[in-house]
Amino acid sequence: MPGSICDILPSAAAVLGVPGAPDTLGLAERIGDVRRVAVVLVDGLGYHLLPQLTQDAPLLASVLAGDTGQLTELACTFPSTTPTSLVSLGTGAPPGEHGVLGFTVNVPGTDRVLTHIFWRDDPSPATWQPVPTWFERLRDARVSARAVLPEMFVGSGLTESAYRGAEFHPTVKGTHYAARLAAEVAAAPGLIYGYTAALDHAAHVSGIGSPHWHTAAAKVDALLRHLIEELPDDAALIVTADHGGLNVPDEARIDCDADPRLRAGIRVIAGEPRVRYLHTEPGATADVLAAWTELLAGRALVHSRDDAVAAGMFGPVREEHLARIGDVVVTCTGDTAILATEHEPPQTAQLIGFHGGLTPVETAIPLLTFSR
Numbered sequence: 510m511p512g513s514i515c516d517i518l519p520s521a522a523a524v525l526g527v528p529g530a531p532d533t534l535g536l537a538e539r540i541g542d543v544r545r546v547a548v549v550l551v552d553g554l555g556y557h558l559l560p561q562l563t564q565d566a567p568l569l570a571s572v573l574a575g576d577t578g579q580l581t582e583l584a585c586t587f588p589s590t591t592p593t594s595l596v597s598l599g600t601g602a603p604p605g606e607h608g609v610l611g612f613t614v615n616v617p618g619t620d621r622v623l624t625h626i627f628w629r630d631d632p633s634p635a636t637w638q639p640v641p642t643w644f645e646r647l648r649d650a651r652v653s654a655r656a657v658l659p660e661m662f663v664g665s666g667l668t669e670s671a672y673r674g675a676e677f678h679p680t681v682k683g684t685h686y687a688a689r690l691a692a693e694v695a696a697a698p699g700l701i702y703g704y705t706a707a708l709d710h711a712a713h714v715s716g717i718g719s720p721h722w723h724t725a726a727a728k729v730d731a732l733l734r735h736l737i738e739e740l741p742d743d744a745a746l747i748v749t750a751d752h753g754g755l756n757v758p759d760e761a762r763i764d765c766d767a768d769p770r771l772r773a774g775i776r777v778i779a780g781e782p783r784v785r786y787l788h789t790e791p792g793a794t795a796d797v798l799a800a801w802t803e804l805l806a807g808r809a810l811v812h813s814r815d816d817a818v819a820a821g822m823f824g825p826v827r828e829e830h831l832a833r834i835g836d837v838v839v840t841c842t843g844d845t846a847i848l849a850t851e852h853e854p855p856q857t858a859q860l861i862g863f864h865g866g867l868t869p870v871e872t873a874i875p876l877l878t879f880s881r
Contacts, residue, residue, distance in 0.1 A: 514583060515597050523536070524540065548700065550750060583749065610833045628666035629664070634666040641674075686703075711725040745880040761845050775787050
């Protein structure tokens with residue numbers, strides 16, 4: 510079994526001498542005795558997408574050829590979506606434990622749907638996501654833990670949940686991000702975290718394999734090459750991702766709001782197009798489960814909440830987090846996506862690339878390591 514996104518920061522912390530941190534990934538063997546570890550998460554850089562990137566990404570091509578760095582396959586957590594993965598990275602915990610269980614989730618006891626990427630302070634990040642982060646653990650061990658992130662991210666609920674405890678170094682639009690990140694690595698020992706969303710944005714808007722996506726790949730490659738060129742002798746660079754993705758053709762899209770049979774008995778719909786959480790009207794769960802199972806046969810896996818939890822899809826789930834998962838969990842297979850046009854912004858239906866499901870192209874992520 511491959512390692513997990515949950516293993517990355519504990520392993521990096523172990524290399525940096527944090528007591529009790531487990532080096533599950535064996536990073537010490539890969540990168541040696543270093544005092545600075547830069548961890549860069551490239552949103553959407555799926556392990557199985559790497560071969561498609563090589564024509565525009567000479568560094569990644571060199572890695573795949575075995576000439577530069579080291580490459581290992583890891584897995585993200587489920588759902589394979591950015592908010593869930595970022596918090597799994599930051600805490601080293603599975604979603605059932607940290608509670609950020611999808612792109613959108615129902616706030617229990619209400620009909621409200623919380624979109625994690627737009628979340629600020631309601632509900633309180635400290636109560637919604639109660640697990641200590643590895644940034645906090647590094648800080649408590651007196652090891653510097655810094656995050657170089659766009660200014661707009663600082664103070665958000667998702668940032669607090671994933672990176673709580675980090676010393677933030679915000680960047681403004683127009684900043685040469687690679688240079689800023691490299692300067693932070695050079696400034697002091699410790700853990701330095703960076704993030705780029707360019708590849709994921711291009712995949713969503715224009716599709717994996719599109720010219721826009723290849724242009725974004727070239728920019729990501731240039732960012733990584735700059736960091737490696739500027740890497741101090743006592744530093745290492747770790748590159749990973751939060752998920753992969755796939756394109757969904759028009760004929761593989763199902764609008765559940767356009768089919769009365771799929772709308773019947775549903776109180777709240779959350780999740781995202783590749784993973785749907787259906788919160789049902791009182792007494793309607795069995796009927797919703799049966800209808801969706803029949804109508805999406807061969808296109809999705811349909812579970813009750815109890816069965817999904819028992820199957821370990823989210824890892825162990827805290828009692829207080831259970832109600833955030835739908836009464837019915839629908840996970841698309843193949844290239845199917847389930848739209849909910851009356852419940853989501855119209856832009857969602859216009860996207861081309863998606864992720865969130867359990868297919869390898871969505872869940873497999875790379876671990877790339879570089880050192881002097």
